[in-house]
Amino acid sequence: MTSTKRIGFFLGPLLFILLYFFFPVDLISPDAPKVLALAAWMLTWWITEAAPIPVTAFLPMVGFPLLGVMKISQSTAPYANPVIFLFMGGFMIALALQKHKLHERIALQLIKLTGTSGNGIILGFMLASALLSMWISNTATAMMMLPIAMSVVNLLLQDAGSIQNLGNKGDRNFAVGLMLSIGYACSLGGMATIIGTPPNVVFVGLLNEFYGIKISFAEWFIVGFPVAALLVFANYYLVTRLIFPNNLEKIKGSDELIASRLKELGSIRKEEKLVLTIFSITAFFWMFQQPINSVLNLDLLNDTTVAMCGGLLMFIVPINFSQGEFVLHWSDTEKLAWGILFLFGGGLCLAEGLDKSGIIPAVGKWIAGHGTFTIWVTLLVIVISVYLSELMSNVALVNVFIPVVFGISNVMEVNPVLMGLPVTLGASIALMFPIATPPNAIVFSSGYIRIQDMVRAGFWLNIISILIIWGISITVVNWLFL
Secondary structure (H helix, E strand, C coil): CCHHHHHHHHHHHHHHHHHHHHCCCCCCCCCHHHHHHHHHHHHHHHHHCCCCHHHHCCHHHHHHHHHCCCCHHHHHHHHHCHHHHHHHHHHHHHHHHHHCCHHHHHHHHHHHHCCCCHHHHHHHHHHHHHHHHCCCCHHHHHHHHHHHHHHHHHHHHCCCCCHHHCCCHHHHHHHHHHHHHHHHHHHHHHHHCCCCCHHHHHHHHHHHHHHCCCCCHHHHHHHHHHHHHHHHHHHHHHHHHHHCCCCCCCCCCHHHHHHHHHHHHCCCCHHHHHHHHHHHHHHHHHHHHHHHHHHHCCCCCCHHHHHHHHHHHHHHCEEEHHHCEECCCHHHHHHCCHHHHHHHHHHHHHHHHHHHCCHHHHHHHHHHCCCCCCHHHHHHHHHHHHHHCCCCCHHHHHHHHHHHHHHHHHHHCCCCHHHHHHHHHHCCCCCCCCCCCHHHHHHHCCCCCCHHHHHHHHHHHHHHHHHHHHHHHHHHHHHHHC
């Protein structure tokens, strides 16, 4: 255990004791010291990872009933929120994509289309990473793309042995730019859909929990996809033209490498076709559920129902019925990120405690004062979100910061989506440090990137990202939700 984890392990309970016994009971409400104490414990363990993050998420489930904040039936309810099952269905679909290597085939075909020049290869990897991370885990996407990218870089390395010994600056810039672009694209692509990255799901759940406002898959896509697309291409231009230009016309052997990887996959198999069919049907109903409901004059379809139907189909559509082979078997769910689902529940439970105890309204009133909502307030909360996400888990950030933003929205009497959605998008912009996101850490592990390379690129990309998210927020988000 690292020193940070050891310190955090004891600091969390210590903060709980201090706040529980010494926070003024009459300042906000009698329950406020209890909720703040538990929130401080959770936040400390989330930041330091002194205990597994999903384990920490169970603290409010047992803590709130023991402290008398709410009944056990109330504290367990958030762990069965419909948004959690939306993500579970998405996880099941992603498992099928990964199990049958359909995601790898899609990635290789995209890379093949963009050409084999230095910039063409980087663009191909970025598009493939961003597209896949819209639907499957950002971490899983980065893990899949990294070995393929390293194979391409090895064509340049040959006998050089390391990136430091590459023959020219263009080769080194290509290797660095490729690795950075993959890591960044995995994070940025997830912003496009509700299920693309955990913070999106947390925000949607909190919004429904607090206000009964539901953001559909299509509504999120109208906002998230333009943001993700603009950020991916801004990233591509900045990395390949300004920060790490490579000027490589063609990577010798790259055509053969991609062709050999596709040859290993062989022609598209029956199981891949079935996965692609189910995935396409699910995506169709996600996008067009509202028109279908209107035509049928029934509130029949919603994001969660569609996601779970798609996920369940993976288990009941047979590849070979006589032999009992299906697209997915229950044993495949051993690879499902169950911890993330529990993390959502813990965040929703904590937020409910913060709200019921009066903490969120009090903080919102204190921050907002007597001010009025302007586009500059939106810019400020985006900046805070982006730079906090460099230091802490983006899921933990959204769990803690979004309820505060809701409090500010209430005081300013503005639709909570107008500030909450930009904050959530900003939480995915953590591009400066290896520890900021799993994709950053994965590509950094390649050994081709120095910390100063990531800081240098991430610094400028953070600024561009803030401006793009802000621009979409004061235009598209206002138009859609105002």
